[in-house]
Amino acid sequence: MRIGTSLVAVAALLVALTALPALAETALGQTMYARTSVPIRSLRTLGAPMLGTLKQGEAVKVTGREGDYYRVIYDQHVGWVYYNKLTDQKPEDVSVALGGELSSQGIQLTEQEAGGALRGLSPMAENYAHEAQVPPWAVKAVEAMQARFISAQQLDQFQKEGGLGEYRGGTGR
Amino acid sequence: MTDRPSLTAALVASLLVALFLAVGCEEAQKTVQMAANVIEQNPQLIQDQKQREQVLAGARAVKNMTTEIDAREEIGMGQSLSVRAFAGFGQPCPDENVQRYVAEVGKLVALQSERPSLPYSFAVVQNDEPNALALPGGYIFISTGLLKRLQSENELACILGHEVCHVAQKHGIEIVSRDRVVASLVDFGATLEKDIGKYRQFIDQFYEKLTVEGYDQDYEWKADEAGTLYAYRAGYRPDGLLPFLQASAASGAQMERYKTHPDPAVRINKVRSVLDTLSNWTSLPTLGDRYRREVLAKLP
Numbered sequence: 001m002r003i004g005t006s007l008v009a010v011a012a013l014l015v016a017l018t019a020l021p022a023l024a025e026t027a028l029g030q031t032m033y034a035r036t037s038v039p040i041r042s043l044r045t046l047g048a049p050m051l052g053t054l055k056q057g058e059a060v061k062v063t064g065r066e067g068d069y070y071r072v073i074y075d076q077h078v079g080w081v082y083y084n085k086l087t088d089q090k091p092e093d094v095s096v097a098l099g100g101e102l103s104s105q106g107i108q109l110t111e112q113e114a115g116g117a118l119r120g121l122s123p124m125a126e127n128y129a130h131e132a133q134v135p136p137w138a139v140k141a142v143e144a145m146q147a148r149f150i151s152a153q154q155l156d157q158f159q160k161e162g163g164l165g166e167y168r169g170g171t172g173r
Numbered sequence: 174m175t176d177r178p179s180l181t182a183a184l185v186a187s188l189l190v191a192l193f194l195a196v197g198c199e200e201a202q203k204t205v206q207m208a209a210n211v212i213e214q215n216p217q218l219i220q221d222q223k224q225r226e227q228v229l230a231g232a233r234a235v236k237n238m239t240t241e242i243d244a245r246e247e248i249g250m251g252q253s254l255s256v257r258a259f260a261g262f263g264q265p266c267p268d269e270n271v272q273r274y275v276a277e278v279g280k281l282v283a284l285q286s287e288r289p290s291l292p293y294s295f296a297v298v299q300n301d302e303p304n305a306l307a308l309p310g311g312y313i314f315i316s317t318g319l320l321k322r323l324q325s326e327n328e329l330a331c332i333l334g335h336e337v338c339h340v341a342q343k344h345g346i347e348i349v350s351r352d353r354v355v356a357s358l359v360d361f362g363a364t365l366e367k368d369i370g371k372y373r374q375f376i377d378q379f380y381e382k383l384t385v386e387g388y389d390q391d392y393e394w395k396a397d398e399a400g401t402l403y404a405y406r407a408g409y410r411p412d413g414l415l416p417f418l419q420a421s422a423a424s425g426a427q428m429e430r431y432k433t434h435p436d437p438a439v440r441i442n443k444v445r446s447v448l449d450t451l452s453n454w455t456s457l458p459t460l461g462d463r464y465r466r467e468v469l470a471k472l473p
Contacts, residue, residue: 035285036284056289056290084285092291093244094290122245122252124250124372125249125252127369128253128256128257128372128376129256131372132256132260132376134259138257138260141259144265145255145296146292148273148294150273154277159408162326162408162463164407164408164458164460165408
């Protein structure tokens with residue numbers, strides 16, 4: 001019985017000691033923001049399991065950098081984010097222009113909005129097109145260019161096929 | 174003979190401008206609002222109603238100018254300019270695969286800019302001249318003529334990065350602000366949102382300014398530097414502007430819209446100085462094969 005109690009105590013101590021570095025790092029950390037939808041990995045490698053995902057504009061505490069990865073604290077765990085996915089400047093809130101909503105968890109947009117797809121022309125632009133007697137095809141062309149939807153997954157696949165960024169392999173930059 | 178209301182209006186206008194120049198933007202906004210309130214509450218200061226309305230409209234224009242343009246307003250302006258751009262620049266390239274490929278490269282680079290959340294839109298237009306154009310709100314155009322002169326994806330990434338920088342660092346908005354200063358000095362009726370005739374004039378003049386005069390040299394330096402850095406952070410070999418600039422320098426002629434750009438030889442040196450600050454970039458991908466497959470093989 002005494003051995004069992006001691007084991008529990010030692011286990012509790014080990015758990016507490018494991019948590020300490022994370023707590024200390026949080027206190028020292030710098031806040032950065034997700035440039036886009038950002039996976040947080042449990043290890044500093046591409047195929048490592050994901051701890052979670054940051055939404056565009058969501059803040060995260062950064063406690064250091066090793067190679068091409070930032071070490072972050074996410075949900076009280078240490079995680080890793082590829083360096084080009086975070087910025088030290090909070091991205092501006094364009095949710096009003098896009099129709100989404102701002103919350104404490106970042107900019108809440110639909111997948112299509114987050115892909116940079118706008119719908120239709122503003123009254124200003126419609127009035128201008130009418131007043132300037134712009135040919136209808138030009139109006140349609142603007143609507144088509146802003147409706148071209150590229151999801152985060154498609155962009156990720158595009159990087160993967162090109163061996164860009166995180167998919168280049170190796171570190172050191 | 175000078176009529177009295179005009180003289181009073183001119184004096185009030187001069188006072189507003191002097192106030193604006195004398196104090197900071199935030200203070201100017203408050204001061205101009207106070208002046209407008211005084212005029213509204215004491216209409217006898219400017220007895221002629223038309224003159225009074227013009228002065229008040231001018232006060233509103235200065236107030237608007239000192240208030241930062243929000244994203245919705247910027248996008249609306251960008252849409253108006255884009256409608257104008259298509260009408261003047263050319264029809265969109267009909268190959269949706271080429272459009273999509275250019276948009277993917279552009280979005281990758283734009284995510285590395287100072288404004289990653291802006292909904293950037295990219296369009297390839299059918300025009301044999303080697304041109305590219307950035308408009309406020311994230312609307313970016315590139316001609317088939319320019320695409321045909323490039324050899325690899327990293328060159329495209331750096332050129333799109335250059336254009337993205339003009340948007341991300343609000344170079345166009347700064348030009349707009351300057352135009353509003355001019356508008357507030359010479360035309361107190363320039364209330365852009367209510368007077369569609371004035372708004373059309375404003376958009377047409379702004380488009381003309383961007384496409385004929387181009388961005389100022391300082392903006393072009395910044396765009397070269399930032400475009401190179403965005404492409405590097407996106408994972409591309411960041412020397413993609415050099416072949417384009419070297420071709421311009423060798424031919425001795427600037428390419429169309431780039432007539433307003435600084436001397437290519439000077440730009441080459443500046444880009445090289447940026448590259449000197451980056452590490453381990455020579456082994457990054459240029460993706461020439463993908464560019465040839467996705468663009469050069471598809472353009473007529």
